Structures are given as C-alpha cells and as structure tokens.
Amino acid sequence: MNLRAFFSTFQRDLLAGTVVFLVALPLCLGIANASGVEPFAGLVSGIVGGLVVAVLSGSRLSVSGPAAGLVVIVVDGIAQLGSFSAFLAAVLLSGAIQFGFGMLKAGRFAAYVPSPVIKGMLAAIGVLLIVKQFPLALGLSGVDAASGAQATAQTATAIATPFGSISLAACVITVLSLAILIGWETRAFRRFALVRRVPAPLAVVLLGIGATLLLGVLAPSLAPPAEHRVALPPLESFAALRVALEWADFGPHFAQLINPDVWRVAITLAIVASLETLLSLEAVEQIDPERRAAPPDRELKAQGIGNLIAGAIGGLPITSVIVRSSANVHAGAQSRLSAIIHGMLLLVSVFALTSVINLIPLACLAAILIFTGIKLAKPSLFVAIAKQGFAPFAPFIVTLVGVLATDLLIGIVLGILCSVLLALYANLRSPIVLAQHGDHYLLSFRKDVSFLGKVPLKHYLQQIPDGATVIVDATRADFVDHDVRELLDTFVADAPRRGIAVEVRHQVQAQARASRGWSVRRAATE
Numbered sequence: 048m049n050l051r052a053f054f055s056t057f058q059r060d061l062l063a064g065t066v067v068f069l070v071a072l073p074l075c076l077g078i079a080n081a082s083g084v085e086p087f088a089g090l091v092s093g094i095v096g097g098l099v100v101a102v103l104s105g106s107r108l109s110v111s112g113p114a115a116g117l118v119v120i121v122v123d124g125i126a127q128l129g130s131f132s133a134f135l136a137a138v139l140l141s142g143a144i145q146f147g148f149g150m151l152k153a154g155r156f157a158a159y160v161p162s163p164v165i166k167g168m169l170a171a172i173g174v175l176l177i178v179k180q181f182p183l184a185l186g187l188s189g190v191d192a193a194s195g196a197q198a199t200a201q202t203a204t205a206i207a208t209p210f211g212s213i214s215l216a217a218c219v220i221t222v223l224s225l226a227i228l229i230g231w232e233t234r235a236f237r238r239f240a241l242v243r244r245v246p247a248p249l250a251v252v253l254l255g256i257g258a259t260l261l262l263g264v265l266a267p268s269l270a271p272p273a274e275h276r277v278a279l280p281p282l283e284s285f286a287a288l289r290v291a292l293e294w295a296d297f298g299p300h301f302a303q304l305i306n307p308d309v310w311r312v313a314i315t316l317a318i319v320a321s322l323e324t325l326l327s328l329e330a331v332e333q334i335d336p337e338r339r340a341a342p343p344d345r346e347l348k349a350q351g352i353g354n355l356i357a358g359a360i361g362g363l364p365i366t367s368v369i370v371r372s373s374a375n376v377h378a379g380a381q382s383r384l385s386a387i388i389h390g391m392l393l394l395v396s397v398f399a400l401t402s403v404i405n406l407i408p409l410a411c412l413a414a415i416l417i418f419t420g421i422k423l424a425k426p427s428l429f430v431a432i433a434k435q436g437f438a439p440f441a442p443f444i445v446t447l448v449g450v451l452a453t454d455l456l457i458g459i460v461l462g463i464l465c466s467v468l469l470a471l472y473a474n475l476r477s478p479i480v481l482a483q484h485g486d487h488y489l490l491s492f493r494k495d496v497s498f499l500g501k502v503p504l505k506h507y508l509q510q511i512p513d514g515a516t517v518i519v520d521a522t523r524a525d526f527v528d529h530d531v532r533e534l535l536d537t538f539v540a541d542a543p544r545r546g547i548a549v550e551v552r553h554q555v556q557a558q559a560r561a562s563r564g565w566s567v568r569r570a571a572t573e
Contacts, residue, residue: 056381063380064388067110069249070374071389072396076277076404077412078113081180082121082363084131086279086404089113090397091362095353097390100365101383103349106341109331110371110386111353113363115419116323117316119175120455121363124312128303134312136303139358141316146351148321154343157325163432163439164462165326167446168319171458173423174451176416183413186217186275216269217410220258224251224414246374248415255411256403271408281401315456316354320366324350327367334376370419438473442466478524481507488517492524501530508538513545520552 071093079089096111104111125134148154206213230236231247255271262270303309328341346367353365375385396404432443446462478496482489488511496504511517519535521527535551542549 057384059379059381060385061388063375063378063385065392066246066378067371067375067380067385067389068392068396070246071110071112071371071393072404073248073252073407073412073415074115074368074370075113075393076279076407077415078115078118079363080183080277080409080412081115081118081176081416082113083125084121084363086277087397088131088361088363090279090393091360092357092365093393094390094397095357095360095362096365097386097388097393099356100349100353100367101386101390103345103352104341104367104383104386105345105349106328106331106367107339107382108335108372108376108380108385109328109341109346109367110375110389111324111350111365111367112371114320114323114366114368115176115416116169116172116423117320117364117366118179118416119172119450120312120316120319122179123454124316127308128306128312133303133306133309135358135361136306137309137312137316137358138362138364139355140304140309140313141320141364142351142354142356142358144313144317144351145321145354146348148317149344149347149349149351152344153321154325154347157322157343160322160459161439161442161463161466163441163443164446164459164466165322166428166432167443167462168322168450168455168459170424170428170443171447171450171455173420173425174447176420177424180413180416180420182211183409184217184221184417186214186271186410187211214271214275214410216258216262216271217275217408220255220271220408220410221414221417223254223258224411225418227251227254228414228418251411251415252407255408256406259406259408271410275409277405277407277409277412279397279401279404311456315454316364318459319455320350320354320364321347324367327369327372330369331367331372331376334373336376438469441469477503479503479507481510486512486515488515490517490519492519492521492527495524495526496528496531498528498530500528501534504531504534508534511547513547516548517542518550518552522552 075089075093076086077089079086082088092113096113100111101109121134124137125131128134128137206215227250228247231242231250236242259271259276324346325343328343328346332338332340350365350367357363357365371389375389378385380386433440442462442465445465446458448458449461450458452458478492478494478500480491480493482491490504490507539549539551
C-alpha cells in the first residue's frame with residue numbers, strides 16, 4: 048500500500064471512529080445507568096472493547112463494548128450475588144469461559160441455535176429494557192428503579208403518584224428524545240444532510256445538554272437536578288482514574304470464584320454474550336460492502352480476553368454490538384483501526400469531557416434504551432413470526448415467556464427444548480404412508496424412519512390382504528431403524544406363502560444398505 052492510499056484509508060477510519068465514539072458514548076453511559084452501576088463501568092467496557100478486543104479481533108468492522116442485551120443479566124446478577132465486586136468475578140470468569148469456547152472451536156455451534164429462540168431472547172430483552180427504563184424516563188423519585196437513580200424530594204414541578212413523584216421536565220425530555228429517535232429513521236428526515244451525518248443518539252444527547260443549560264438559565268426550578276443527570280467524577284490524571292475505580296474494589300473478590308451462583312451467572316453471561324457476538328458478526332458481514340467474513344473462534348477468544356480485563360478493572364461485560372458496528376460500516380470504516388480510534392476517544396473523554404457529560408439528563412439515556420427495546424420487541428416481529436406458523440412461533444413465545452418469568456439462560460434452554468420437541472414431532476409424524484388402488488398397495492417411506500415407525504408399519508402391513516401386489520418405496524429414506532427393517536423383512540419372507548407380490552424400491556446405495564442388514568428381494572406367487 049502506497050503512502051497516499053494509507054492516508055486515504057486512515058482518514059476514513061478516523062472519521063468512522065469519531066462517528067462510532069459519538070454513538071458509543073451515550074450508549075455506554077445509558078447501559079451503565081440501566082445496570083445500576085457507576086457510569087465509569089460502562090466507559091471502561093467501551094474503552095476495553097476499543098483498545099483490546101478490536102486489536103485481537105479478526106473482524107475489520109465489528110465494534111465491541113457494553114451491550115443493552117446484557118443489562119438484564121447484569122441487574123439480576125448483582126441482585127443474586129449481593130455486590131458489584133462479586134458480579135465482576137462472574138464477568139472475569141465468563142471471559143475465561145468464552146476464551147475456552149474459542150479454543151474448542153465452539154463458534155460453529157451458534158449456527159445450530161434456532162432463529163425463533165434468538166428472536167424470542169432479544170424480544171424479551173427489549174420488553175425488560177422498556178419496563179426497567181420507564182422510572183428514569185418519567186423522572187420518578189422516591190422509588191427504587193434499580194437503575195442507579197437516587198430518590199429526590201418532591202418539587203413544585205413534580206406530579207405525585209402512588210409510585211413516587213414524576214418530573215415534568217424528565218417527561219418532556221423523554222418525549223422529545225423519542226420523537227428524535229423515531230423521526231431520525233424516517234424518509235422525510237433522512238433527506239436532510241445533517242440527519243444523515245449526525246447519529247440519532249448524539250442528537251438526543253445534544254438535546255438533553257441544551258435543555259439542561261437552557262432551563263438552568265431561564266427556569267432553574269424546571270432544570271433536571273443533579274441526581275437526574277449523569278454523575279461522572281472529574282478526572283485530571285490516570286492516578287485520579289485509579290481512585291475513581293476504587294468503588295469496584297480494584298476488581299473482583301477472587302474468593303467468590305468458589306461460589307456456585309457466580310459460576311451460574313458467568314455461564315449465562317458467556318453463552319448470551321457469545322451468541323450476541325456471533326449474531327453481530329453475521330450481521331456485519333451482511334452489511335459489509337466487501338462481505339468480509341470474520342473467524343468466529345478468534346472473535347470468541349478476543350471477547351474472552353476483553354471480559355477478563357473488564358472484570359479485573361471494574362467494567363461491564365462486553366460483546367460485539369450491531370448498533371455501533373453498523374454505524375462503523377456506514378461511516379466508511381476500512382479496518383479495525385476505526386474501532387481502536389473510538390476506544391481512544393472514549394478514554395480521552397473520561398478526562399476532557401467530564402463537565403459536558405454530567406449535563407446529560409438520565410431521561411435522555413433512558414429514551415435511547417427504551418427505543419432500543421422497542422426495536423427489539425416491535426409488534427411487527429410478533430406478527431411476522433406468527434405468520435410463519437406454529438413451529439417457529441411456539442419456541443419464540445416459550446423463550447420470551449421463559450426469559451421474562453425466570454432468567455435468560457433458562458429461557459433460552461426452554462426455547463431450544465421446545466424447538467427440539469417440535470422437530471422430533473415433525474419427523475416422527477406419519478413417516479410411513481399406505482395408499483391403495485384395487486388390490487395394489489403402495490407403502491411409502493416419506494422420510495427417515497426411527498424405531499417409533501414400527502407401530503404404524505405393523506398396522507399398515509396387517510391391512511394388506513392375501514394375493515395383493517405391494518410396492519415398498521424407500522427411495523426417500525436415508526435411514527431406517529433396524530426394528531423397522533426386520534419387520535419389513537419378515538413380511539417379505541412370508542409374502543410367497545400368502546400369495547403377495549412384493550417389490551422393494553430403494554436408493555442407489557443398495558449395497559451399503561444390504562451390508563447393514565437391509566434385505567432387498569422380490570417375492571411372487573408361483
């Protein structure tokens with residue numbers, strides 16, 4: 048590559064990395080806030096995703112960081128384990144498990160997870176995001192919203208409800224933020240160059256910052272109070288960053304690694320994060336103009352190392368995320384340098400943009416996550432899957448209800464079990480069909496026949512009278528169980544005594560079948 052081409056590629060990666068940074072910053076803060084942890088935890092994960100995972104990843108365009116899809120696991124995990132430091136042990140352990148997945152070349156197994164199960168999992172995550180972010184979107188105070196927001200005293204601009212005080216300013220900001228997020232994707236808005244160039248989450252954040260400054264000058268009583276805004280402590284050096292991370296006790300308590308609950312959370316994190324990462328890789332490959340595939344096992348190893356580091360220094364779990372990755376592709380990224388640049392900018396923002404970040408209302412971040420939840424669980428998704436029939440719709444609903452009623456891992460397992468049972472039912476249902484025309488009978492094996500096919504076969508053979516002509520068509524069966532073959536062989540052997548003419552039609556591999564005990568013979572009355 049000549050110097051001119053290098054600078055051309057670098058310029059495009061620099062621009063794309065800047066765009067991804069502007070998308071990632073509010074998402075990192077919002078996901079941390081939704082998880083009920085300090086804003087630093089989200090930023091730390093974004094930085095690790097950019098500076099560690101991007102370097103080790105085999106994908107040129109994928110971007111990693113904290114994911115909205117893991118918020119449910121984070122909230123439930125912290126509640127189960129009793130502290131964030133214990134949860135960090137689970138994050139670290141999940142990284143080791145992910146790295147093990149990569150070493151075992153388990154990336155290919157993700158393709159076997161049924162699509163309805165994955166869609167049901169994502170829809171459930173969307174529903175939970177919407178429900179959990181509503182308190183922040185309304186500016187509720189006096190209640191525990193499991194979101195890190197502190198209770199505040201009722202003010203003159205708040206409306207008292209049985210659930211707490213609702214902030215009018217937060218409600219207005221949420222409505223305007225959702226209007227921007229929805230309008231940003233419409234064809235009418237996309238005609239404007241500004242809309243195409245400015246990411247929707249950044250527009251929402253700019254709205255929130257502007258509202259905070261404007262109301263602070265014109266109507267201080269209406270301005271979002273400090274407890275309803277991001278609270279990022281100011282930093283002036285890396286030593287200050289070290290002090291700021293002390294709330295995480297400098298990583299997990301390693302004694303927690305013998306706790307079975309930590310292992311359960313870690314396994315859930317490893318499986319769900321790996322699934323989301325591999326799905327994101329597949330989606331990125333589809334939107335990549337050059338259709339460049341990324342090795343899944345290398346990506347799992349990179350994600351595992353990223354989560355090991357994130358868990359050790361107090362960050363949220365990391366996955367490859369499609370929102371940031373798609374922004375990277377559409378911004379014209381050429382290599383993984385754009386993801387690295389986005390991580391560097393996140394690190395710089397921790398030191399240089401603290402005062403600006405702290406002007407962002409939590410209602411803006413809640414609106415971004417609510418909109419994400421709506422996209423994951425949109426009604427059209429339910430309608431589309433329902434139209435595909437009962438077979439895909441049942442595991443979709445089972446997974447959705449299972450996740451909402453229990454947790455992500457159990458919901459996924461229930462969905463997979465439902466899919467397996469439906470597949471078994473479809474394969475076992477009527478594998479053998481008997482057709483009659485006069486004294487001629489056609490016995491067709493429509494698909495592979497397991498031992499359960501012995502019962503219907505015996506029933507059909509009993510219906511064939513003496514002196515009939517029977518054709519057994521097994522050309523569409525790649526596998527026939529030994530019990531079924533034995534029953535059919537017995538019938539063929541007894542056919543001459545009953546005056547029955549039998550013809551067995553089989554696939555080209557007759558010799559292979561014969562070596563497994565499949566008898567192919569004709570019998571006719573003499």
